[in-house]
Amino acid sequence: MDNLPQRKSIRLKDWDYSTAGMYFITICTKDRKNLFWKNADKNKTEYRKISRIRVGAVHEPPENRLSSCGRIVDEIICELPEKFNIEINEYVIMPNHIHLLFTIKEERAIRESPLRGKRSVVSKAVGYLKMNSSKKIHYLMPEIDVWQRSYYDHIIRNEADYMEKAEYIANNPANWSTDIYYI
Numbered sequence: 001m002d003n004l005p006q007r008k009s010i011r012l013k014d015w016d017y018s019t020a021g022m023y024f025i026t027i028c029t030k031d032r033k034n035l036f037w038k039n040a041d042k043n044k045t046e047y048r049k050i051s052r053i054r055v056g057a058v059h060e061p062p063e064n065r066l067s068s069c070g071r072i073v074d075e076i077i078c079e080l081p082e083k084f085n086i087e088i089n090e091y092v093i094m095p096n097h098i099h100l101l102f103t104i105k106e107e108r109a110i111r112e113s114p115l116r117g118k119r120s121v122v123s124k125a126v127g128y129l130k131m132n133s134s135k136k137i138h139y140l141m142p143e144i145d146v147w148q149r150s151y152y153d154h155i156i157r158n159e160a161d162y163m164e165k166a167e168y169i170a171n172n173p174a175n176w177s178t179d180i181y182y183i
Helices: 044-049 068-084 121-140 159-178
Strands: 021-028 086-093 097-104 152-155
Touching: 021 121, 068 086, 068 097, 068 121, 086 159, 097 121, 097 159
Parallel strands: none
Antiparallel strands: 021 097, 021 152, 086 097
16 A cells, blocks of 8 residues: 555645635646536537626526536535634636635634544535535436546735636636637
C-alpha cells in the first residue's frame, strides 16, 4: 500500500477552510456527464440564450431546464445554509458541473467524532452536497456515478474578486456551449 501514488492537495496550504469568509467552489460530474439539464447534449445552442439558470435565491430558473438530477442537486444546495451556518450568495447548476459562491458566517466549534480527522466547513458542505445528492440520484438511476473526486475551491479575497466570480456564475449558462473545459 506504500507504493500507491499520493494525490497532491490543491487546497491552500495552512489555510483553515472553516474560517469565516467567502468561497467559490466548482464541482464536476464524473466523466463530465451531462446530468443536470434536460436535453443538454442535443440542444447546446439553445442554452446560449440563457443569461441566468440558477443564481442566488431570488433568481428562479425556468424549471423545465433542470433534469430530475438537477432538481435534486438544487434541493440539496438549498439545505446547505441551515446545516452549515453558511449563506449561499450565488450558484448555478450547469449540465455537468455546479458553481457555488458562499459565505461562512462565523467560526464555530464543530463537534467531531474522535475517530475522524478534523474536516473544514467547506469540506463538510461539499461532502454533504455530493453524498446526499448522490443517494437521491442513485435511487432514480442506480447505475450513475454522479460526482468526480474532489472539487475546485477559491478563497474570495476582496470585492473585485467577488464581482468577478459572481459575473462568471451569471454568464456561465450563456457561455456553456463554447466552454472547452466543460463540454
